[in-house]
Amino acid sequence: xxxxxxxxxxxxxxxxxxxxxxxxxxxxxxxxxxxxxxxxxxxxxxxxxxxxxxxxxxxxxxxxxxxxxxxxxxxxxxxxxxxxxxxxxxxxxxxxxxxxxxxxxxxxxxxxxxxxxxxxxxxxxxxxx
Numbered sequence: 001x002x003x004x005x006x007x008x009x010x011x012x013x014x015x016x017x018x019x020x021x022x023x024x025x026x027x028x029x030x031x032x033x034x035x036x037x038x039x040x041x042x043x044x045x046x047x048x049x050x051x052x053x054x055x056x057x058x059x060x061x062x063x064x065x066x067x068x069x070x071x072x073x074x075x076x077x078x079x080x081x082x083x084x085x086x087x088x089x090x091x092x093x094x095x096x097x098x099x100x101x102x103x104x105x106x107x108x109x110x111x112x113x114x115x116x117x118x119x120x121x122x123x124x125x126x127x128x129x
Contacts, residue, residue, distance in 0.1 A: 005058065005127060006056050010088055010091050033075040040121070042108060067123065071122075086109075105122065105123075106122070107121070
């Protein structure tokens with residue numbers, strides 16, 4: 001049975017959350033720089049994904065990873081404390097070989113204690129409709 005995604009969520013901002021990078025601090029190379037894809041781990045700190053899926057009108061059984069991109073303005077280092085703000089940029093539909101799909105485009109912007117943006121992560125979640 002096809003589902004309808006809640007497009008009223010476009011532009012929704014999620015509650016900001018704080019992440020302190022602790023990985024690498026305990027090593028003898030305490031100033032090791034995190035790889036660009038390390039920002040992926042921030043999503044889990046951002047709250048209850050199950051609530052978001054209910055609001056969207058779907059569940060995890062219909063999700064696929066679409067694409068992901070990272071834009072870093074400076075290296076992420078152990079000890080950095082970052083304020084992360086996430087929002088939904090767009091929700092749109094496409095038709096693929098297996099039928100209709102919904103695309104949910106989300107963005108997370110991470111800023112340091114001075115407010116300087118250090119990185120942006122954008123990702124598309126594909127929802128089988």
